[in-house]
Amino acid sequence: MSGHGAATGSHCYEEVEHTADLALRIRGRTVPELFANAAYAMFDRMANLERVPLTATRRLRVSGLDLEGLLVSWLNELLFLQETRHEIYREFTIHSFTMTSLQASVSGGPAQDQHTIIKGATFHNLAIEPTAEGYVTTVVFDV
Amino acid sequence: MVNKADLKRIDDCLWEIPKDYRRDMRVPARVYADEPLLDAALLDKSVEQLVNTSCLPGVVKYTLAMPDIHQGYGPPIGGVVAMSTHDGVVSPGAVGYDINCGVRLLRSNLAADQVKPMMAEIMDTLYSSIPSGVGRGGDVKLSNKDMDSVLENGSSWAVSRGYGTQDDVLHTEEQGRIDGARASAVSRKARDRGSDQLGTLGAGNHFVELGEVREVFDESVAGTFGLFPGQLVVWVHSGSRGLGHQVCDDYVRSLQSAVAKYGIHLPDRELVCAPFHSDEGQQYMAAMACAANFAWANRQLLMHRVRRTLQELLAGRLGRLDLQLIYDVAHNIAKVEEHLVDCRLARVVVHRKGATRSLGPDRPELPADYRAVGQPVLVPGDMGTGSYVLVGTSEAADRSFSSCCHGAGRVMSRHAATRQVRGEDLQRSLALRGVTVRGPWKGLAEEAPDAYKNIDSVVNVVARAGLARKVARLVPLGVIKG
Numbered sequence: 001m002s003g004h005g006a007a008t009g010s011h012c013y014e015e016v017e018h019t020a021d022l023a024l025r026i027r028g029r030t031v032p033e034l035f036a037n038a039a040y041a042m043f044d045r046m047a048n049l050e051r052v053p054l055t056a057t058r059r060l061r062v063s064g065l066d067l068e069g070l071l072v073s074w075l076n077e078l079l080f081l082q083e084t085r086h087e088i089y090r091e092f093t094i095h096s097f098t099m100t101s102l103q104a105s106v107s108g109g110p111a112q113d114q115h116t117i118i119k120g121a122t123f124h125n126l127a128i129e130p131t132a133e134g135y136v137t138t139v140v141f142d143v
Numbered sequence: 144m145v146n147k148a149d150l151k152r153i154d155d156c157l158w159e160i161p162k163d164y165r166r167d168m169r170v171p172a173r174v175y176a177d178e179p180l181l182d183a184a185l186l187d188k189s190v191e192q193l194v195n196t197s198c199l200p201g202v203v204k205y206t207l208a209m210p211d212i213h214q215g216y217g218p219p220i221g222g223v224v225a226m227s228t229h230d231g232v233v234s235p236g237a238v239g240y241d242i243n244c245g246v247r248l249l250r251s252n253l254a255a256d257q258v259k260p261m262m263a264e265i266m267d268t269l270y271s272s273i274p275s276g277v278g279r280g281g282d283v284k285l286s287n288k289d290m291d292s293v294l295e296n297g298s299s300w301a302v303s304r305g306y307g308t309q310d311d312v313l314h315t316e317e318q319g320r321i322d323g324a325r326a327s328a329v330s331r332k333a334r335d336r337g338s339d340q341l342g343t344l345g346a347g348n349h350f351v352e353l354g355e356v357r358e359v360f361d362e363s364v365a366g367t368f369g370l371f372p373g374q375l376v377v378w379v380h381s382g383s384r385g386l387g388h389q390v391c392d393d394y395v396r397s398l399q400s401a402v403a404k405y406g407i408h409l410p411d412r413e414l415v416c417a418p419f420h421s422d423e424g425q426q427y428m429a430a431m432a433c434a435a436n437f438a439w440a441n442r443q444l445l446m447h448r449v450r451r452t453l454q455e456l457l458a459g460r461l462g463r464l465d466l467q468l469i470y471d472v473a474h475n476i477a478k479v480e481e482h483l484v485d486c487r488l489a490r491v492v493v494h495r496k497g498a499t500r501s502l503g504p505d506r507p508e509l510p511a512d513y514r515a516v517g518q519p520v521l522v523p524g525d526m527g528t529g530s531y532v533l534v535g536t537s538e539a540a541d542r543s544f545s546s547c548c549h550g551a552g553r554v555m556s557r558h559a560a561t562r563q564v565r566g567e568d569l570q571r572s573l574a575l576r577g578v579t580v581r582g583p584w585k586g587l588a589e590e591a592p593d594a595y596k597n598i599d600s601v602v603n604v605v606a607r608a609g610l611a612r613k614v615a616r617l618v619p620l621g622v623i624k625g
């Protein structure tokens with residue numbers, strides 16, 4: 001299951017009004033693509049991704065109690081990597097995927113144009129739901 | 144969505160959603176607001192989030208929203224919820240990601256008029272000397288041993304390293320060190336995130352602000368706090384940075400399994416919790432205390448930097464510059480406190496998420512010089528309008544678990560704010576109003592004054608409700624946004 005998310009872009013999500021924090025409605029044709037798109041959307045709100053070079057690739061493995069828990073783990077693990085390595089990621093390849101774990105590689109580069117800090121992805125009213133075209137979810141981030 | 148008809152008016156500034164509004168509520172939900180502020184709160188999901196919070200196991204009396212309530216995740220921002228330590232829970236989501244985000248206020252010996260002609264130079268110098276914004280680390284690199292000490296000793300660690308004085312510690316809530324901190328409860332990842340962030344402001348709504356005391360409402364209490372009309376004061380607003388965010392993330396995730404283990408049913412997974420006395424609950428309390436201590440050390444270092452920078456810049460021109468800490472308050476925290484529940488004094492764990500403690504006179508928790516009047520309650524507003532110093536009341540103990548509002552409260556999303564205003568334009572219009580601002584354009588736009596409720600309305604509600612009394616109103620002169 002490789003290559004998910006390689007074609008992600010700003011069309012894969014939209015911002016939903018939220019008074020204090022950041023809420024993003026994200027779509028994907030498959031669940032792994034939804035995960036890749038969620039990661040893209042999160043970083044797209046933190047920096048101008050067109051200006052991020054592809055100079056670093058990180059591999060990661062995350063797990064969760066269920067699918068929503070896995071999505072929160074995935075996004076928060078990426079935030080941890082982002083903050084400790086001072087990098088922004090814009091390409092996400094999910095190599096293996098189950099309901100409770102995934103392995104992926106992410107590529108990006110130095111975060112010199114980052115303009116927003118996202119503190120964390122939350123479980124608030126989080127549900128991954130099927131649609132006619134695939135899957136959709138709304139993630140609320142603390143900013 | 145909760146409708147206005149679902150609330151009953153208890154008095155002038157207090158509304159209640161009865162316990163029978165929803166079957167899973169264990170206590171009523173109360174909102175401190177006047178009618179316009181209540182109408183504003185009903186526009187988003189904040190009141191519904193308060194209802195969800197009323198479902199937590201062991202919640203006592205009622206859940207509360209302060210008049211600066213707005214939509215968050217889990218509980219609303221401006222929410223206060225107390226759980227019995229006997230059969231209640233502790234909830235990381237009810238504290239939030241920025242554990243011990245808080246604010247401190249310093250008084251100076253100068254009149255604001257003395258520095259007004261130099262504001263551009265002052266703000267430029269502060270902006271370059273204080274690590275702020277995205278991705279900027281501090282110049283303090285912590286060894287493992289130092290990190291342990293920061294986590295367990297908070298402000299006292301900072302003072303032991305020369306960042307400030309013992310007097311600062313005495314004038315900080317919990318004396319800058321919450322009991323029960325255990326460094327081993329903090330993950331490697333959280334330590335990594337915080338390792339170069341001590342003494343950094345961060346971004347979002349964090350700021351350093353120079354202000355002027357514009358109006359004094361209570362001369363006696365203002366005198367006790369060392370405030371006088373026309374005085375130059377300094378605000379510092381920041382939190383526990385990436386370390387606190389990671390602690391919250393770690394425990395929101397790990398407690399997901401505790402919810403199943405203890406058979407807890409939640410209306411929102413972000414309200415994840417564990418029984419206070421369980422291993423999981425105690426582990427979170429120990430880690431949260433560490434993050435809170437990290438935040439106090441952080442604000443202590445930030446304040447030290449502000450003092451040093453201003454002293455270097457101004458001492459030669461204006462003579463001696465004294466900057467003394469009036470007080471430091473936490474507004475995202477869970478603490479074990481004693482409160483009257485069913486006419487008995489009970490130990491409860493009070494979660495304040497976007498709310499400030501408000502202690503009245505004669506409380507042993509207060510420094511000796513404030514004990515006769517009560518705790519300074521610091522309420523910063525938006526960067527164009529004003530801020531308040533209030534003093535806590537004895538009545539707040541019974542009405543709000545000794546809690547008060549923490550700010551103006553947002554009414555407009557960051558997205559909407561950036562659509563309506565450009566940072567460059569905002570900087571120019573604020574300059575015309577005598578406020579010099581520095582920060583990234585996007586960050587400034589997100590924090591535009593119009594994105595916030597009117598601070599005067601919010602403070603009038605807490606004053607009318609008896610949660611705190613007005614002492615002084617301050618106006619901004621210069622603001623650095625992270």
